[in-house]
Amino acid sequence: xxxxxxxxxxxxxxxxxxxxxxxxxxxxxxxxxxxxxxxxxxxxxxxxxxxxxxxxxxxxxxxxxxxxxxxxxxxxxxxxxxxxxxxxxxxxxxxxxxxxxxxxxxxxxxxxxx
Amino acid sequence: xxxxxxxxxxxxxxxxxxxxxxxxxxxxxxxxxxxxxxxxxxxxxxxxxxxxxxxxxxxxxxxxxxxxxxxxxxxxxxxxxxxxxxxxxxxxxxxxxxxxxxxxxxxxxxxxxxxx
Numbered sequence: 075x076x077x078x079x080x081x082x083x084x085x086x087x088x089x090x091x092x093x094x095x096x097x098x099x100x101x102x103x104x105x106x107x108x109x110x111x112x113x114x115x116x117x118x119x120x121x122x123x124x125x126x127x128x129x130x131x132x133x134x135x136x137x138x139x140x141x142x143x144x145x146x147x148x149x150x151x152x153x154x155x156x157x158x159x160x161x162x163x164x165x166x167x168x169x170x171x172x173x174x175x176x177x178x179x180x181x182x183x184x185x186x187x188x
Numbered sequence: 189x190x191x192x193x194x195x196x197x198x199x200x201x202x203x204x205x206x207x208x209x210x211x212x213x214x215x216x217x218x219x220x221x222x223x224x225x226x227x228x229x230x231x232x233x234x235x236x237x238x239x240x241x242x243x244x245x246x247x248x249x250x251x252x253x254x255x256x257x258x259x260x261x262x263x264x265x266x267x268x269x270x271x272x273x274x275x276x277x278x279x280x281x282x283x284x285x286x287x288x289x290x291x292x293x294x295x296x297x298x299x300x301x302x303x304x
Contacts, residue, residue: 105290107290107291109292109294114296115296116277116294116295116296116297117232117277117279117292117294118294119291119292122290122291124290164231164232166292168290175281176237177234177290177292179231179232179233180231182230182231
């Protein structure tokens, strides 16, 4: 079954405590990205990756890091979380070679930073 | 840059009513357009899409037509059900965006509540 998995699904943490949200896809997709969802703002892209070892900033990258050492995994790292990073986070992947328009989303990670 | 504007919500309807959620967009290239749906407590699901002007996407009784002349992609359904209660997102993917290919630009979302 084609899927994108994220872990953890829910996380409550405190300001400044480093955390990682994992994302994995089993479809051999080249392109992966992270979005955050906030009320009234829709989803905004944080970082994306075109392929292994190729990453770039999206629209709201401040306070986040990513890495893409393997094609299937794209973890999101918050080195020093702050309360304004409390949000719902989605990982997504899409095949680009050949291109399709179907983007697959993970189930979401609800993060609360106290 | 690219942007998507959806009608303000929330929208509250009675079962079997007609639904329209307006969506307009701004893009530099030739975008593909999408509607995603998010049911309570769940992730995003692709509802329908259209990849070129005048295409009509449809699924589960929902329809939307890609109108390049008005830069719109309004979502419609003739008779809504309680089970359609969800948040609906309009989005675009600009294929001409170079390294931005694959990125989705979302509208702010419209909350739909359908009462029996």
